[in-house]
Amino acid sequence: MARITMREAISQALMEEMDRDPAVFILGEEVGVWGGTYAVTKGFYDKYGAARVKDTPIAENAIIGAAIGAAMVGQRPVAELMTINFAFSAMDYIVNQAPKLHYMFGGQFKVPLVMRAVGGGGRQLGATHSQTPDAIFAHFPGLIVVSPGTPADAKGLLKSAIRSDNPVLFIEHATMYQTRGEVPEGEYLVPLEKSTVQRPGKDLTIVTYCKGLELSLKAAEELAKTGIEAEIVDLRTLRPLDMQPVLESFKKTNRAIVVEEGWKSYGVGAEVVSRMYESAFDYADAPILRVAQKEVPLPYNRALEQAALPQVADIVAAAQEVMK
């Protein structure tokens, strides 16, 4: 297996799907001539031309609105949001139009739309450009929300997202484009809506996704030195949420923490923990704890930003707490 970066994996997925299906096209700010703010679509403009790699105005509602229209008439647009923070400008299209058109028009239209968005903090981009608002989007039925934690999943999930007839919000983490990982050779798909175990263990379940996976894997190594073997379940898709691997793991370990980068209040952890208690209350041997971002607008200052974001040490501490 090749060891490639998250950026290369996403780029490969886009290129393979564009080669496979002429209905797939890309639109967004600076995706064409410039090659993408995070260089994911570097070279695409030269290869596929302006008709399939469209630079747009700096107007997110125009990007998503146009993409929805194209999807409704049979195209398979992949719209890029430079950061997920700009999605708020297109909120009506993202949560009120794309997920509901199929229902509102009695199935006459499908919206096979992928919205790639760059999320997450840690790059000193300030309070308005560093957010992890994944839970907001996962609140709406009809929108599939995916956020991969490894290059292999990023590639396989993005290809599945492009082939899905439903709108998919595909959230990539700004600090993970250089993350390397093993990626299978050749054509493969990772199914949407499936959580998976990324690290087996027996003592403690860590439920997480995206950046939280990277941090949790490091925390698990620390914990292993103290004799605690953590099992890490990667959600990968936040909606619809696949709890089965989570519950199977928890019924085995009876102790769990949930790690997310977003704020704790009303977050992914709140949803996951609540479902764990609903389905596996009798298996809890300790309260399930959440590790999440401090409840502040993310500071610009590097030290303060890092203090506000969840860190490996926070995960280790929470794990040790539930192991008492």
Add this chain to the structure above:
Amino acid sequence: MAEIINMPKLGFDMAEGTLVRWVKNVGETINKGEVLAEIETDKATVEVESSFSGVVLQQLVDAGTSVPVNTPIAVVGVEGEQLPVASDQLPVASNQSSADTTTAQPDNRTTAQPDNRSTVQPDNRPTVQPNNRPTESASALTKASPLAKKVARERGVDLGSVVGTGPGGRIVRRDIEAILKGSQLPVASSQPETLPTANLQPTTLADESIPTTKLRQAIGRRLVESKTTIPHFYVTHEYKMDALMDMRKQVNAVLPDGEKLSVNDFVLKGVALALRQFPNLNAMLKGAEVIQFGQVNVGVAVTVPGGLMTVVVKDTDRKTLRQISGEVKAMAARARSGKVKPEDVDGSTFSTSNLGMYDVEDFIAIINPPEAAILAIGSAREVPVVSGGQIVPGWRMKATISVDHRISDGAEAAQFLQALAGFLENPVRLLV
């Protein structure tokens, strides 16, 4: 078929019990083994478990009344079925059984009222009695993880007997597993030590009148009876404890915290083995006969709030030191938390009392009737002893046996204490 539940007999000499509180009211379903009511005996407040599954059809005594043992107290059966107990068969319950108790009881705690019970149809009975409704049962307040509760339920472990090692004393799965493995948990000292405040001026000089508890009264009654009717005599023996202390150190080095053996655990085992050789001291007097018990069940006096209770290790002579230690710890914990089970305090054939933890050289105990004898055990102390004409340090422990002279004599008691020395001074004999 409706079944009748009787006031259980929880001890040799239990004549009656007071129904303190109904846990299940009429109309509520109850499973076999679930707690039906709480009763108070001379020894303790204990929970009465239902011996049948069904619906509580009838409560035959009111909360607060005392009835003799084996008196029907409740009927459990299928909802709507005919009741087997007619009202004229109801027990005539006395308000306070003990005639000597002159303290006035509130009127509403008086006897069962036959007029109110003349109808036997369940639907004629008031179904909801707000004042009688039980408050949340004590076990529901025990802090335990959902998993611990589930495992305890599945494996029949009483959470009240478990000491939690989780945060804030929460019972977690490992605590239940420790019980199931027969190993035991540390008995948490329930009262944190508080430093005496340097208040030299007493806040009040007035006399205070403190009513005695039921337990205190019972202890008083039983021991007055014992000391005034049983001719006690006393024999003291000093034991060489060096080998035992050495062995205990070795054993405890390999036992986890919370399962370490006390000196008393060794003594209990030694006493039980010695009693096997002296059945006349493992006995009771009944009329003109001495009943020598087949089992050796050694009782252990435990300090509880407001008095003391004797918990009983059944078949002490046939149990290992770890089993004895574990059982005593669990029963003592239950006794201290007011959740003692009937079987914990029932069936003692010989009692012991140990004040060793208070640095006591020697003391004598009053016989726990109807038993033949009781052993009072002092501290194991490092003292100067003469060995080979030299004064050297050595571990010594004194124990005094109190014996009923109607059953036994000084020579037999002294020989028993010598036999005990054979075990305590060659402690390997306690292991095999």
